Amino acid sequence: MFKNYLILSILLFSLGLIGAVSRRNIIIIYMSIELMLNAVSIMLVSYSSFYNTNTGVVLSIMVTAIAAAEAALFMALFVTLYRKKKSLDTSLFNSLKDTNATK
């Protein structure tokens, strides 16, 4: 049974991965990253419940805490970026590109 949960969380993680890499809206990228973190949480929690330890649960709380901290930063980021370009499209933010890179 634990295997199923594992597969679920790996699937979630992969979904997050794909979303983060392929989407251009920063909010969606953020959500994808959260998805990856949550997949890890699910894995930890299910491990705890199947193997009767609470270390996993504790760890998942840690993960949530970190996700929360990141969320705070991301919120600030959205505001800052939106002020600059009135948009959250990642492709608009490439002013730091190498001068020799033409495209």
Add this chain to the structure above:
Amino acid sequence: MILSVMIFTPFLAGVFLYLFRAKINFVKASVLLVQVFIASLAIDVYMGFEPSAILQFESNIPWIPFYGINYHIGLDGVSLSLFMMVALIMPLVSIALYDRAFVGLWINSLIVQSGIMGALLAQDLMLFYLFWETMLLPIFFMIGIYGYGKKEFFSMKFTIYTIFGSLAMLISILYLIISFKVQHGFYTFDIVSLKDTILTHQEQIFIFLGFALAFGIKIPIFPFHTWLADTYKSSPTIAIVILSALMSKLGIYAIYRILFGIFASISLELAHLVISLGLASMLYFALLAINSIDLKKIFAYSSASHLSLILVGLFIHNSTSLLGVSLFIASHALSTAAIFIMIAILYNRRESINLDSLGGIVQSAPLFSLFFAFFALSIVGIPFTSGFVSEILIILGSFEYSSIVGFVATTSILASIVFILNVIKKTLFGKKQEDFKDLQSKELLSLIPLALLILALGIFPNTFLSKVKPTVDNYSNSSKAHYAK
């Protein structure tokens, strides 16, 4: 101790002068003072030098004992000739070029003197590498700041070129000491001890090549010479004199000290290759010089050609040729230093060193012409100059090695004559052009000692050679043993 003083006094003086932003006149005076001081110490050392093969005036202090690195310096017959030249030529160059009003040039010349002296006296590979690299910096600055033409580019090119060789050497050094450590259980950088490293044949060749690359670029030998002409053309005179008269010899010296010291057998095994390369590049450089019209370029190639001959003498590795090498190092240093000083004087007065625009100097400046012709001919090796004796010794040595090599080496007396005579003709002779101020007393003050040294070494070579002979015999015996095997 005296050697340490000789190494570090110029450096410290240079740093002091730089930090206290001294005025140019003070800088010049103190640079000269320091250099004369070093020269007098050198003469003292020379007098006290015993004609024997052992290391003298030695000092050996642990430096990074963790890696077996020591501050180990000393003087023996291998380094004696170049040692004297470094100490004697630097003040003479300073006297001749005393009107150069760039503080940086003077300070850098002091620092580079330290570097060369250090590399020359170091008996520890790490110490040697340290000085070997550091002496590059002042030259980099000298060319880049005070040079001519596309100085930035050529300064970079020269530096990068040389460092390429140095890094190859670094890898070789590392490989060597690690192998030693694996076999003996401790680190050492001592050149004498590293001889005991056991390496496979292939490893030996690779390490040898790593070192040879570094030294070959510095000398330079074909085909690592393309920095040469451009660098010489864009360098200020002091840098050229140091490069051609002293630093290039350091490459020769390093081969002598390190490759022969550590890789005696593989050096002798590859000797025939190096000898053929040396002979070929001797002729090739002479060929390059024939059609050049830039004086600096011509003498750059001429000096490269002679250095190739020295290289040949080195790898022939019998007593005669090694004596020739020792003498040639001194004699070539003297002649090239003198000739480049002359070229600088010429450039100062005529604003040109292009052969086609020169000529007719002899009418208005007999002294200049006399010295110019003398130094130029001493490069060709006319009798009673040191160039003659040293060339003869190497040729004789090559005949002892093999008649074929001997014949090709003998072409060296032909190789440079064509363009040197052309230079004399086009520079000095011909219709009188504008007035040319003859040599001044301070220029004479530096050129006369150079000329006298050239003559002294040419007429009484044995007084000098007898000091070097025990060392040389020591080295050549090893080659005898090798060939006997």
Add this chain to the structure above:
Amino acid sequence: MLQSNLLFYILFWPLLSAIILSVLNLFIKKELRSQILFDFLSVAGVSFSAVISLYLAYQNYVFSFDFGYNIYTFLDLESLKIDFALKADALSLMMLSFVNPVGTAIFFYALAYMRDDRSSARFFIYFNLFIFFMNLLVLGANPFIMFLGWEGVGIMSYLLIGFYYDDFSNIKAANKAFILNRIGDFGFLSGIFLLAVFIGVDGYSFEALSESYYKIEPFYLNLIAILLFVGAMGKSAQIPLYVWLPDAMAGPTPVSALIHAATMVTAGVYMVARFSDLFSMVEEVGVFIAYIGAFSALLAALIATKTYDIKKILAYSTMSQLGYMFMAEGLGNYSYALFHVFTHSFFKATLFMGAGAIILALHHEQDIRKMGNLKDKMPALFYMMLVAALSISAIFPFSGFFSKDAIMLHLFSSGHYLIYFIALFTSFLTAFYMFRFIFYIFFSHKRDIEVKATSKLMLIPIGVLSFFTIIVGFLNTPELLGGDERFSLWLSLFDQRYFVSHLVEISLIVINTVFILLAIFLAYLRFYKLIRLEDEASTLSKLLSNAFYVDKIYNNLFTKPLHKLSCFADEKCDIGFIDKLINSLAFGYIKISKKFSVTQNGSLNLYMLVSLGGVSLMMIYILVVLL
């Protein structure tokens, strides 16, 4: 022996003269100079040397003393010890006994000749140094010291040929001479070093070497002999290294007289004689030398018949006479060759000095076509030169007869008839061109030419030498004429002798003399009164007047290809290939790196994708490894 010190002084006095002169020349302004002091300094050195040389030669001749003097150890090598040592035996003393006295005469002559030249002091510095090196060459006790002198005279010759440096063509001639001499030196040096390598361990003086020649393999012995002869070729202007000699006439006339006629050019002959014990062991090489000598003699004589420059005629004649000397040496008779050197120095010096006097008198005119009818204006000079011309043509009883005839006899008796006939024909040509020379200058057309008076100081040395030209021949009177060849006996070299009957000897003399007289007669017919210019139409005469185009051939064969090769090496090989390769490595790297910046295009998605790719690759790797 106390007298051995004198050897040192032979070297020392000219050197001291040169040094004092150069110091004075550098530091005393021209206007303040005392002419007498300078004149004295100029000639003092060589005069002292001359006196000493004659004294020592006398000592040797009478008491058979050999002198040796070791100054210091020059080089002390493991297998070879080279002393700076001097040695005087009969051979070297013979050389000294004409080098220094003839030199002294020419020095005095030069005092007058160079009087008006603003750099006469420089001239005498070079001249004294030349004498120093020449004496060193002759006195050197081992091949190395000899080579020092050998090189030294070459350099002095270079400096003196280029003495008038305003004109580039003079410098060019000087350079040519130096370079060709160096090619010769290449041979000489290789030769003596091979000797040093093979037998130098047992001592490197000439005596020590001669005792161990037998140890060398025949192949190498031949090689060494040929190499040494290559040295001689360069110095003594033999085919193919002779082209510098005519051009060397660019120097002042005393130079031509002393260096390019009397002394330096004979150094090659002296050197071969010095190694006579070696050369006597290699007969094939000897024959080769003889042929080279024969062809050189013939070639030079042929060219001389069509040359119009007064000094070049003499230069070719010198080359031709040197050819005779090598014929004799090649076929094994060294003392005859040296005797010819001896007599030649007198008559050729006379001729050159005479020519110099004429040139000065005619305001530096050197073309014999523009001369003529000078007999009445310079009678003394005419007779002196006539004596010399007769001598060189080998007319009895002038010295040239004795020396040349001995050589001819030897050539015939050795059985190399081709060489003999060449020599005979050359002898014919010699008389022809010498009298062409005399007739052109002193007779021919009646044009009135303005002539400057010749100073006494010039005429006296010429007179003295022409006097000697008459008498020195008797030093080696052959048996036939009641002599006992004292000269050859004195030298006692490894001479090869063939016995021939007196009849043959007489008939040879007769044949020779007849040919010579015929030549003089022909010259008389053609040049005595004739004013018309010689026609240049025929191919042969064109060939001759252009000296067989040898200069051009050499130019196309060596000089031009060398320059082309140098251009090629510089532009194509060095800049075009090696440097370009290195530069393009560096710049190529920068170019690639600029391309590489594409990965830094600032797009977050790309960065994330790359990172994801990295993680995936790591995973794939671990899967592959683990499964």
Add this chain to the structure above:
Amino acid sequence: MLNNIEIVLLFILAISISLVVFSTKLSLQKAYNISLITLSASFVFLLQDLGEIFSTLIQKDIFNSMLIYDSFSLLFILIFLLSSAFLLLISKEYIFDHKYFKVESLIFILFSVWGMILLSMSNDLIVAFIALEIASMSIYVLVGINKHKLKSSEAFFKYLVLGSFMGAFYLLGLTLVFIQSGTTSFIDLAKYISTHEIEQLYLVIVGGLLIMATLMFKISAFPFYAWSLDIYDGAPLPITSLMAGIFKISIFSVILRLFLSDYISLKDLYDPLIILASIFTMLAGSFLAISQDSIKRMLAASSIVHSGYLLIALSSIATIGDSASYSLVFYLIAYFLSSLGSLGVLSMINSKDDVTYESLKGFASTNPFLALMMSIFMLSLAGFPSSIGFLGKFYIFSSAIESSLTPLAILGALTAFISIYYYFKVIASMYFHKNISVLLTYSNIKSYIIIFIISFLVLYLGIGSSYFTYLPGTNDLTEFSKSIINSL
């Protein structure tokens, strides 16, 4: 009783929190002084622990041996404290001149240093991650502190997104390791790995790999290097040097600890990856560095190359006492000094635009002192002898050869050779031209002194020896690096 490090940790934390509390009332000057004093006081306070080799667990009851304090971490802590104090001193004018630096920025600096200290002491995967996040989140904010500048915000954005993205891999890896071994403590993990067969370690191996990916991202190793150029460029200069000079070292401290204590028995498995990473890191870094115009970007790119060298050392590690590990420590010290110095000099230049090679021309004639210092740092970074950078490279290459990774050493030497070009170009720009463009500099005497001290250290630790000067020199530093490795 609290031991010294606990006092320091609490002290910094307390100061930071009180700064947060009083942030509105304090002037920047005061906050600056306070943070400077905090850092330097902690540094001086901790100096007394130097000397003996020691290793203690911190508050074992509370933290369950999650934090370890040993000579190894002490060295790193000292480096963090010293360099951040130096950083503040050097960039004082910069901080006061740029209005976007507020009291908060100093707090974040303190926090990040605190995080780094924790990181170097962490003895547990989860603590390591939390410490890493503390440090990096502070730095995320610091990168974007200039909210009016597009580049700064963009750098903040990229760093944050990429950082969290890669952080997720760490968590996944941690979870996988935990699922199989049931522990996250380094000590237990090491025991677990050494007592099990490879077949039983699949998840640990894969998890370790994922953790490695995150750490490689932080040290900007190939293929995770792409961010560093943009972010170093976008961040304000003091922050760039905080990232490049200090943060990177703290990552290496945890990498070393993790690698040496846990994964050393799996070395054969990971080695090819590290070797490949180091090869490509060096190549990519030098490719990037050579084509830059801005000095800052060049330094950023070259820091990638330096990570490559460090990876060489990492891949040459065979055992704990091995020369590769202490050569790595030595190199870290060398690198931190030189990069702190070079970026410090840059931050002393008062210029609105980026400092490029072009704008540096003539710098030596207007600012001879700074030019000289910059040259020294460039030489050290280039690995030119007589500087500490040379010795660092020297040790790394020799340890690579010792582990028979000679080709890697040769490649390292080659990239070092290429680096000569771009480092020497800086020197050439400064010295070989006369007053083309005059760059203004801040003239704070303290900053000059600090720069001078750093450059002196760079030279002295490169050649100095206690045999000549009676001060601890190169040799002592080398021995020290060795001893702290042995304390692990």
